[in-house]
Amino acid sequence: MTTIRVTIASLLALGAMMISCGSDKNDVSQPTVPTTPETPQTTDVRMVTTTANRAKDLTESYIGFSTTDNMSPSTIRINPGETFQTIDGFGAAITGSTAYNLMKMTAEDRAKFLKETFSPTEGYGMSYIRICIGCSDFSLSEYTCCDIKGIENFALTAEETEYVIPVLKEILAINPSIKILGSPWTAPKWMKVNNLTDLKPYDSWKSGQLNPAYYQDYAEYFVKWIQAFKKEGIDIYAMTPQNEPLNRGNSASMFMGWDEQRDFIKTALGPKFREAGINTKIYAFDHNYNYDNLPEQQSYPTKIYADADASQYIAGAAYHNYGGNVEELNSIHKAYPDKELVFTESTAGDWNDGANLQKRLIDDMEQITLGTVNRWSRGAIIWNLMLDAKRGPNRPGGCTTGFGAVDISDDYKTIRRNSFYYIMAHMSTAVKPGAVRIGASGYSPAGLTYSAFRNPDNSYALVLSNSKSEDMKATVDDGTRHFPVTVPANGIVSLSWK
Numbered sequence: 243m244t245t246i247r248v249t250i251a252s253l254l255a256l257g258a259m260m261i262s263c264g265s266d267k268n269d270v271s272q273p274t275v276p277t278t279p280e281t282p283q284t285t286d287v288r289m290v291t292t293t294a295n296r297a298k299d300l301t302e303s304y305i306g307f308s309t310t311d312n313m314s315p316s317t318i319r320i321n322p323g324e325t326f327q328t329i330d331g332f333g334a335a336i337t338g339s340t341a342y343n344l345m346k347m348t349a350e351d352r353a354k355f356l357k358e359t360f361s362p363t364e365g366y367g368m369s370y371i372r373i374c375i376g377c378s379d380f381s382l383s384e385y386t387c388c389d390i391k392g393i394e395n396f397a398l399t400a401e402e403t404e405y406v407i408p409v410l411k412e413i414l415a416i417n418p419s420i421k422i423l424g425s426p427w428t429a430p431k432w433m434k435v436n437n438l439t440d441l442k443p444y445d446s447w448k449s450g451q452l453n454p455a456y457y458q459d460y461a462e463y464f465v466k467w468i469q470a471f472k473k474e475g476i477d478i479y480a481m482t483p484q485n486e487p488l489n490r491g492n493s494a495s496m497f498m499g500w501d502e503q504r505d506f507i508k509t510a511l512g513p514k515f516r517e518a519g520i521n522t523k524i525y526a527f528d529h530n531y532n533y534d535n536l537p538e539q540q541s542y543p544t545k546i547y548a549d550a551d552a553s554q555y556i557a558g559a560a561y562h563n564y565g566g567n568v569e570e571l572n573s574i575h576k577a578y579p580d581k582e583l584v585f586t587e588s589t590a591g592d593w594n595d596g597a598n599l600q601k602r603l604i605d606d607m608e609q610i611t612l613g614t615v616n617r618w619s620r621g622a623i624i625w626n627l628m629l630d631a632k633r634g635p636n637r638p639g640g641c642t643t644g645f646g647a648v649d650i651s652d653d654y655k656t657i658r659r660n661s662f663y664y665i666m667a668h669m670s671t672a673v674k675p676g677a678v679r680i681g682a683s684g685y686s687p688a689g690l691t692y693s694a695f696r697n698p699d700n701s702y703a704l705v706l707s708n709s710k711s712e713d714m715k716a717t718v719d720d721g722t723r724h725f726p727v728t729v730p731a732n733g734i735v736s737l738s739w740k
Contacts, residue, residue, distance in 0.1 A: 284304055284305070284306035284307075285304050286304065286305060286306045286307045286723075286725065286739060287304060287305040287306070287307070287725050287737055287738070287739040288302065288304060288672075288737070288738050288739065289302070289303050289304065289305055289727070289735055289736070289737050290302050290667075290668065290671050290672070290735070290736040291303065291730065291733060291734065291735050291736075292603070292664050292668065292733060292734050293730050293731070293732055293733040293734075294599055294600045294601075294603040294604065294732040294733065295600060295732070296599065297730075298730065298733060300366075300664065300667055300668075300671075305725045305726065305727060305737075306725065307723045307724070307725050308717075308723075308724050308725055308726065312717055312719050312724040314716075314717035314724075314726075315685075316685040316715065316716045316717060317684050317685055317716070317717045317718075317719050317724070318682055318683070318684045318685050318686075318692065318704070318716050318717070318718050318719070319681075319682070319683055319684045319719050319720075319721070320680065320681070320682055320694050320702060320704065320718065320719065320720040320721065321680060321681030321682070321683065321721070322680045322681075322696050322702075322720070322721075323680075323681070324680055324681030325678050325679070325680055325681075325696075326618065326678070326679040326680070327582075327583075327618050327619070327620055327678070327679055328620060328676065328677070328678055329615070329620055329621055329673055329674075329675065329676065329677040329678070329679065329695065330369075330370060330421055330479075330584065330620040330621040330675060331368070331369030331370035331420075331421055331621045331670070331675045332368060332369065332370055332611065332621055332622050332623070332666045332669040332670045332673070333360075333368040333369055333370035333371050333372075333420075333621075333623050333624075333627075333666060333670070334368065334371065334372075334623060334624050334625075334626065334627035334647050334662065334663075334666060335371070335372040335373065335374075335587070335623060335624070335625050335626055335627060336371050336372070336373050336406060336409055336410065336413075336627055337373075337374060337378055337380040337381065337625075337626055337627075338374065338377070338378070338380060338381040338382045338401045338405060338406060339380040339381065339382070339626065339628075339629060339630075339634055339635050339636065340380070340409075340626055340627045340628045340629070340646065341401075341405035341406045341408075341409045342382060342405050342635055343628045343629065343630050343635075343650055343654070344356075344409050344627075344628060345404075345405055345408065345409065346654045347650070347654045347655075348654075351654075351655065352412070353412070355648075355657065356409075356412055356413055356416055357416055359627075359663075359667075360413050360416045360417045360420065361416050361417060362417055362419075362674070365416075366666075366667040366670045366671045367417070367670045367671060367674070368417075368666055368667070368670045369417065369419065369420055369421060369670060369674075369675045370420070370421045370423070370621050370622075370623050371410070371413070371420055371421070371422045371423070371623070372422075372423045372424070372425065372586055372587070372623045372625075373406060373410070373422060373423070373424050373425075374424070374425060374426070374427060374485075375387070375424045375425060375426035375427075375464070375467055375481070376426050376427060376428065376430075376494070377401075377427060377428075377447075377494050377637065378427045378485070378494060378640075379427070379492055379493050379494065379636070379637075379639075379640040379641045380625075380626055380629075380634070380636065380640060380641065380644075381401060381494075381637050381640070382401050382405070382635060382637060383401065383637055384447050384494065384637060384638075385399050385401065386426075386428065386429065386430040386431075386463075387399060387402075387463070387466075387467060387470075388430045388463055389430055389431070389432075391430075391432040393459040393462050393463060393466070396462075396463060396466045396467075396470075398470050407471070407474050407476065410422070410476050411474070411475065411476070414475070414476065419675065421479040421480070421675070422476065422477065422478055422479050422480075423478075423479060423480040423481060423482070423525075423560075423584075423586065423623065424467070424468075424478050424480075424481045424482075425481065425482045425484070425485040425528055425586070426482075426483070426484060426485060426496075427485050427486075427492065427494035427495060427496070428447055428450075428494045428495060428496045429452050429456075429460055429463075429496055430463070431444070431445055431446065431447065431450075432456075433452060433453055433456040433459065433460055434446070434450035434451065434452065434453065434496060435450060435451055435452075435453045436450060436451075437451060438451055438454070438502075441453060441455075447493065447494045447495075447639075448490070448491065448492065448493060448494065448495050448639075449490040449491070449495055449496065449497060450496055450497070451496065451497050451498065451502065452496060452498060452502065452506065454505070457505070457506050457509055457510040458510050458514070460506070460510065460511075461506070461510035461511040461513075461514035461515075462514060464481065464483075464511060464514070464515075465514050465515065465518045465520060468481075468520055468522055469518070469520075478522045479522065479523065480522060480523035480524070480525055480557070480584075481522055481523070481524060481525070482524070482525045482526070482527070482528035482560050482586070483498065483503055483506060483507065483511060483524070483526070483528075484496060484498040484503065484528065485528055485529075485587075486528065486529045486530075486562065487499070487503060487527065487528065487529055487542075488529050488530075488533060488534040488536060488539055488542075489529065489534065493637070493638075493639035493640050493641075499538070499539060500527075500539055500542045500543075500545045500546055501545070503526060503527075503542075503546060504545070504546040504549050504552045505552075507524065507526070507546070507552045507555055507556065508549065508551040508552035508555065511524065511555070512524070512552070512554070512555030512556075515555070516555075523557040523558075523582075524555055524556050524557060525556070525557055525558055525559055525560040525582070525584060525586075526542070526543040526546050526547075526556050526558070526559045526560070527542045527543045527559045527560055527561065528559075528560040528561075528562070528586055528587075529542070529561070529562055530561070530562050530563070530564050530565035530566050531561060531562075531563060531565060531566025531567055531568065531569075531570040531571075532565040532566025532567075532570075533566070534565060535565070541573075541574070541577070542559075543556075543558075543559035543574060543578075543581070544574060544577050544578060547577075547578050547581060556581070557581070557582050558581040558582030558583055558584065558620075559574060559581065559582075559583060559584075560583075560584050560585070560586040561583065561584075561585055561586065561614075561619075562585075562586065562587040562588065563585070563587075563588050563609060563610065564588075564589075568609060568613045568614060568617060569617065571583050571614060571617035571618055571619060572617045572618065575617070575618040582620055583614075583617075583618050583619045583620065584619055584620050584621055584622075584623075585610065585614040585619045585621070585622040585623065586623050587623065587624070587625045588606075588609075588610050588624050588625060588662075589624075589625040589626070589641070589644050590602065590606075590624075590644065590645045590646075590647075590660055590661060590662055591641075591643045591644040591645060592643040593643070596644070596645040596660065596661070597645050597649070597658075597660055599660065599661055599664070600732070602660070602661035603661045603664060603665070603732065603734065604707050604708070604709045604732055604733075604734070605709075606661045606662065606665050607665045607668070607691070607707040607734055608691050608707060608709065610622055610624065610662075610665060611665045611666070611668070611669050611705075612691050612692070612693050612705065612707060613691075615669075615679060615693050616679075616691075616693050622666070622669070624647055624662040624665075624666060625644070626644065626645075626646045626647065627646060627647050627648065628646045628647070628648050628649070628650055628657075629644065629645060629646035629649055629650075630649065630650055630651075630652070630654075631649065631650070631651055631652050633645065633649075645660050646660065646662075647659070647660055647662035647663040647666065648660060648663050664734070665734070668705060668734050668736045669705060669736070671736050671738075672695075672703035672704070672705055672736040672737060672738040673695045673697070673703045673705065674697045674698060674699075674703075675698075676697070676698040677695040677696060677697045677698065677703065678695065678696050679693060679694070679695055680694050680695060680696050681694065682694035682704065685716050685717075687714065688710075689708055689709040689710035689714070690706065690707075690708055690709075690710075690714055690716075690729065691706065691707045691709075692704060692705060692706040692707070693705055697738075700740070701738055701739060701740050702720055702737075702738065702739055702740075703736070703737065703738045704718060704736075704737045704738075705734070705735070705736045705737070706727075706729045706734070706735045706737075707729070707733070707734045707735075708729040708730065708731060708732065708733055708734075708735075709732065710731060710732075711731050711732065712731050713728050713729065713730050713731050714728070714729045715727070715728050715729075716729070718737065720739075725739075
C-alpha cells in the first residue's frame with residue numbers, strides 16, 4: 243500500500259497555491275502549517291481526514307490495530323465475501339476552459355497540481371476524466387470537429403490540439419492508466435434538423451435533432467474522433483452518444499429521445515465501432531435521474547436495453563443529478579443487473595452555494611460519491627476540474643455561475659479547493675481502480691454514511707462521512723483485525739489497510 247508522506251517542504255510548496263475557505267466562501271485565509279511533521283507511531287491503517295471547517299484538510303494520520311477482543315457495540319463489520327460492482331475510478335472533467343486555465347499556469351506549478359491530483363503514488367490518484375467531443379458550455383468557442391459539411395472534412399481543432407490534448411498527455415505521464423470518457427454536446431449543425439417530421443435544416447448550436455439521413459456519417463464522426471486521439475497516444479475508454487439528450491436549452495445541445503438513441507446505436511454507432519475494431523464502451527442516456535419529467539422518456543436506458551440489437555453494443559448507462567433522486571440507480575440496476583452504471587456530471591454553482599465547503603462537503607459526499615457508489619455506480623466524475631476567478635473562461639451563452647473543483651486566481655498561482663475536489667480526492671486516495679465494493683454493516687447511526695472496498699492489491703478501503711455536529715466513534719472489524727476510528731463532526735474519513 244502506497245503511503246503519501248506529507249512533509250514540511252511539500253506543505254510549504256503547496257501553500258503558494260492554496261487558499262482556505264471556511265463557512266464564508268469569501269474567506270481566503272491561509273491554512274495553518276504545523277511546525278513539525280507528524281511521525282506516525284504505527285502504519286497499520288492509513289487515515290485521511292477532511293472537515294467542513296478545514297480544521298482537517300486532507301490530513302494524513304495513522305491508526306494501529308487493536309490487540310484486545312472486540313466488544314464494541316458500535317462496530318462496522320467488513321464482509322469481503324459479499325461483493326458488488328467493480329470500481330472504474332473517480333475524477334473530473336477536463337473541459338476546454340479547464341485545459342486553458344491549466345496551460346496558463348507555469349509549467350512547474352501545473353506539474354505540481356497535476357501530480358497532486360492524479361498521481362497514484364505521490365498524490366490522491368484521481369483516475370477518471372471526462373472530455374467533450376466538440377464544444378460544451380465551458381469551451382473557448384463554438385465548434386465541432388466537422389463544421390464544414392462532409393465527414394471527409396473531420397479534423398481536430400485548436401481547442402483539442404493546443405489545450406486539451408497537451409494537458410491529457412501530461413496527466414497520462416503521471417498516471418498512464420487514467421480512464422477517459424468522451425461526450426458530445428451537439429452534432430455538427432449540418433447534421434441537425436428542426437424535428438423528425440419536417441426534417442428542415444437547423445442551423446443552430448442549441449436544440450434540434452439528428453437527421454436520420456446522417457446516422458452513418460455521425461457514427462463515422464465518433465470513429466474518427468477516437469482514432470484521432472489514439473494517434474496522439476490517448477485511448478478513449480468510454481463515450482456517450484449525447485450529453486443531456488433531453489435538454490434542448492443548453493448553449494450547445496441536441497435532443498435525442500430514447501428511440502432515436504436506440505436506432506442510432508443499433509444501426510450506425512455500434513456496427514461502425516465493431517467494423518473499426520473500436521472497443522470504447524458506449525454508455526446510454528447521460529442525463530438526470532428524473533428524465534426531465536418527460537413521461538415518454540422515463541427509464542430511458544431500459545427502453546433501449548429492451549432492444550437486443552441495440553443492447554449488444556451498450557455497456558450501461560450514465561447519469562447526472564440535476565433532477566430526481568439518486569435512488570433511480572437502484573431501480574435501473576434491479577431491472578438490468580448485467581448493465582453498468584456510472585455517474586458522469588454534477589456542477590457546483592451559485593444555485594447550491596457551491597463554493598461554501600461548510601454547506602456542500604457532506605451533502606456532495608452523500609449524493610455524488612458514496613451515494614452513487616452504494617447504488618451500483620462504477621465511479622463518479624464531476625464537471626470542470628478547474629475554473630478561473632471569473633468562473634470561466636466561457637464562450638457566449640455558456641454557463642457563468644459555476645465553480646470548478648478548484649478555482650484559480652487571476653495570476654494563475656493561487657488555488658482554492660472546493661467540495662468537489664475533496665470528495666474525489668477522498669475516494670481516490672483509498673479506493674483504487676479495479677476495486678470491488680464489498681459488504682459493510684453494523685453500526686449505522688443517523689448521519690453516518692460509508693462504503694467498503696477490496697482493492698486489487700487485496701488491501702481494504704473504507705470511506706465514511708458524518709453529517710452530524712458531533713464526532714462519531716466506531717470500531718472497524720474486517721473479521722481478522724479491528725481498530726477504532728473517529729469520524730469528526732461534518733467530516734470525511736478515508737481508511738485503507740492491508
